[in-house]
Amino acid sequence: MKILVCISQAPDTTTKIAFTDNNTKFASQGVTYIINPHDEWYALVRALELKESGIATAVHLVTVGKADVEPVIRKALALGGDEAIRIDTDSNEPYVIAMEIAHYAESLGYDLVLCGKESIDYNNGIVGAMLAEFLELNYIGFATKLDIAGNIATVSREIDGGEETDTCKLPLVISCQKGVAEPRIPNMRGIMAARTKPLKVVAAAGIQPLSTIVNFEMPPAKSGVKMIAADNMDELVNLLHTEAKVI
Amino acid sequence: MEKDLYQHPDYYLVDELLTEEHKLIRDTVRAYVKKDISPIIEDYAQKAAFPKQIIKGLGEVGCFGPFVPEQYGGPGLDYISYGIMMQELERGDSGVRSTASVQGSLVMFPIYKYGSEEQKHKYLPKLATGELMGCFGLTEPNHGSNPAGMLSNFKDAGDHVILNGSKMWISNAPFADIAVVWAKDEAGEICGMVLERGMEGFTTPETHGKWSLRASATGELVFDNVKVPKENIFTKVKGLKGPLSCLSSARFGIAWGALGAAMDCYDTALRYAKQRVQFGRPIAGFQLTQKKLAEMITDITKSQLLNWRLGVLRNEDRATPAQISMAKRNSCEIALRISREARQILGGMGITGEFSIMRHMMNLESVVTYEGTHDIHLLITGMDVTGINAFGG
Numbered sequence: 001m002k003i004l005v006c007i008s009q010a011p012d013t014t015t016k017i018a019f020t021d022n023n024t025k026f027a028s029q030g031v032t033y034i035i036n037p038h039d040e041w042y043a044l045v046r047a048l049e050l051k052e053s054g055i056a057t058a059v060h061l062v063t064v065g066k067a068d069v070e071p072v073i074r075k076a077l078a079l080g081g082d083e084a085i086r087i088d089t090d091s092n093e094p095y096v097i098a099m100e101i102a103h104y105a106e107s108l109g110y111d112l113v114l115c116g117k118e119s120i121d122y123n124n125g126i127v128g129a130m131l132a133e134f135l136e137l138n139y140i141g142f143a144t145k146l147d148i149a150g151n152i153a154t155v156s157r158e159i160d161g162g163e164e165t166d167t168c169k170l171p172l173v174i175s176c177q178k179g180v181a182e183p184r185i186p187n188m189r190g191i192m193a194a195r196t197k198p199l200k201v202v203a204a205a206g207i208q209p210l211s212t213i214v215n216f217e218m219p220p221a222k223s224g225v226k227m228i229a230a231d232n233m234d235e236l237v238n239l240l241h242t243e244a245k246v247i
Numbered sequence: 248m249e250k251d252l253y254q255h256p257d258y259y260l261v262d263e264l265l266t267e268e269h270k271l272i273r274d275t276v277r278a279y280v281k282k283d284i285s286p287i288i289e290d291y292a293q294k295a296a297f298p299k300q301i302i303k304g305l306g307e308v309g310c311f312g313p314f315v316p317e318q319y320g321g322p323g324l325d326y327i328s329y330g331i332m333m334q335e336l337e338r339g340d341s342g343v344r345s346t347a348s349v350q351g352s353l354v355m356f357p358i359y360k361y362g363s364e365e366q367k368h369k370y371l372p373k374l375a376t377g378e379l380m381g382c383f384g385l386t387e388p389n390h391g392s393n394p395a396g397m398l399s400n401f402k403d404a405g406d407h408v409i410l411n412g413s414k415m416w417i418s419n420a421p422f423a424d425i426a427v428v429w430a431k432d433e434a435g436e437i438c439g440m441v442l443e444r445g446m447e448g449f450t451t452p453e454t455h456g457k458w459s460l461r462a463s464a465t466g467e468l469v470f471d472n473v474k475v476p477k478e479n480i481f482t483k484v485k486g487l488k489g490p491l492s493c494l495s496s497a498r499f500g501i502a503w504g505a506l507g508a509a510m511d512c513y514d515t516a517l518r519y520a521k522q523r524v525q526f527g528r529p530i531a532g533f534q535l536t537q538k539k540l541a542e543m544i545t546d547i548t549k550s551q552l553l554n555w556r557l558g559v560l561r562n563e564d565r566a567t568p569a570q571i572s573m574a575k576r577n578s579c580e581i582a583l584r585i586s587r588e589a590r591q592i593l594g595g596m597g598i599t600g601e602f603s604i605m606r607h608m609m610n611l612e613s614v615v616t617y618e619g620t621h622d623i624h625l626l627i628t629g630m631d632v633t634g635i636n637a638f639g640g
Contacts, residue, residue, distance in 0.1 A: 071267040187307055188272065188309025191309075195268070
């Protein structure tokens with residue numbers, strides 16, 4: 001069974017967010033990038049577990065980006081991926097990313113395609129579903145548990161007030177979130193091994209985006225905490241009504 | 248203890264001097280420290296106990312002897328990688344870094360450098376994983392800065408030698424499975440050998456009551472007519488250069504490690520100074536606090552550049568012992584100063600276990616002393632630039 005794991009890079013969670021070009025572009029100068037945690041901690045680690053348990057035979061990684069994403073994909077290789085593919089174009093648009101991956105993967109016969117539930121920068125959360133559509137495969141989103149037996153995947157996912165468990169025949173696309181696996185830390189042996197693992201660069205299919213970003217806005221700054229005496233209910237109600245406007 | 252929010256300072260963009268692999272190694276060890284060391288280390292330091300459970304994790308990540316080649320079980324990384332790993336470990340705690348330093352530089356290094364093929368294959372792979380832990384016996388009760396005067400000695404007894412003497416201030420001794428021991432032969436020449444726990448007459452009593460490196464196990468090595476098989480003796484080196492080469496490797500790691508402790512103190516103090524409000528404003532806004540922080544980041548930046556250059560030289564096998572001495576001495580000095588200034592910034596909170604600073608400060612009193620004291624390293628630099636030996640005797 002061959003698994004393809006979709007990897008995206010995202011700004012480190014401690015990054016100070018700023019924009020350029022009239023607030024139409026993210027200011028990436030000096031930003032440290034990490035593997036999108038949902039891709040790394042859950043999709044990739046579960047794929048590696050499936051390989052270690054003998055269920056999968058190969059774990060390939062795919063990312064869409066220019067050469068500057070290679071450190072991130074090398075880390076994914078250090079964690080244990082067998083080989084990586086970088087589709088050589090730069091886009092943050094889910095349609096372009098899903099279409100480019102589908103274009104690359106459609107004839108390669110992957111039995112399972114895993115991705116994180118969303119990237120932590122643009123938070124669209126739709127690449128997995130789009131990819132399934134373009135590959136004409138079934139899709140289960142926001143998995144919290146994933147097991148494979150034969151060619152059947154058993155997947156749990158959170159629903160309102162409980163949990164749903166689905167079974168589905170492979171091939172299949174699944175987006176993963178917390179619960180699917182536990183985060184792993186690479187080791188020095190893996191980092192050394194990643195030096196020689198294949199990282200193939202393939203030309204992009206040239207998919208054009210369907211949308212453009214008009215502008216970004218920062219959320220309003222958090223206001224300070226206003227302390228109210230414990231016995232002053234009138235003041236509390238008044239402020240909730242007139243300032244916070246929640247009652 | 249407060250949540251570990253550490254981010255390394257990089258005022259001169261020193262990261263640009265590192266490879267992507269170096270940064271991945273740093274991120275890896277940092278993630279390990281945040282996950283497995285920071286949450287528990289204060290508790291172990293308070294109760295003066297070594298957290299034995301971390302050995303497995305240190306081995307899995309690859310913190311033991313990272314420069315040892317793959318054929319002997321190591322990952323075969325360069326010396327900057329080793330330095331970065333020690334920096335990140337000591338950022339967590341000097342005692343944890345000491346455990347890894349001893350294992351890598353003082354046990355695995357001499358076995359790799361001076362051991363027979365049989366010794367390398369027997370010990371190195373298990374030392375790399377932490378399945379075996381080692382310690383290093385050079386310092387004696389009456390011979391610290393003057394190791395050449397050591398009294399430990401061995402006599403030929405056919406297929407084995409008989410070892411007598413004692414060693415003191417030995418990190419990892421209480422739990423070590425093996426010990427690399429330096430002692431004089433009958434001609435008075437210093438030789439190295441590997442002792443195994445369980446050899447008759449070999450004991451490792453623990454040293455108690457330390458106010459420093461409290462989360463690290465320290466002890467003595469006592470040799471009472473220990474029969475050591477001759478195949479356990481290193482044949483490729485004789486004289487003081489054997490142990491001194493090990494110390495060069497360990498001092499290199501300390502130069503990076505102590506800087507890690509300094510960076511943690513600075514990071515903690517800077518964050519605290521921005522949050523702590525007195526007289527209606529964050530204390531970071533007062534000139535005396537800014538003086539402390541500005542001097543800290545200046546010292547850290549200079550030391551980052553010194554260490555990086557030393558790493559490049561060591562990778563090219565051009566770093567001299569005197570250059571390593573300078574870096575070790577410098578890092579310990581600035582780290583101690585920074586820890587004290589950082590403690591001042593945190594006021595009363597600085598003395599509690601809620602923050603790492605006081606633990607770092609107490610640890611650094613050992614780090615500035617072991618592997619060559621502050622004054623001895625000064626004399627090494629002095630001798631190197633003048634050509635005149637100012638040591639006693």
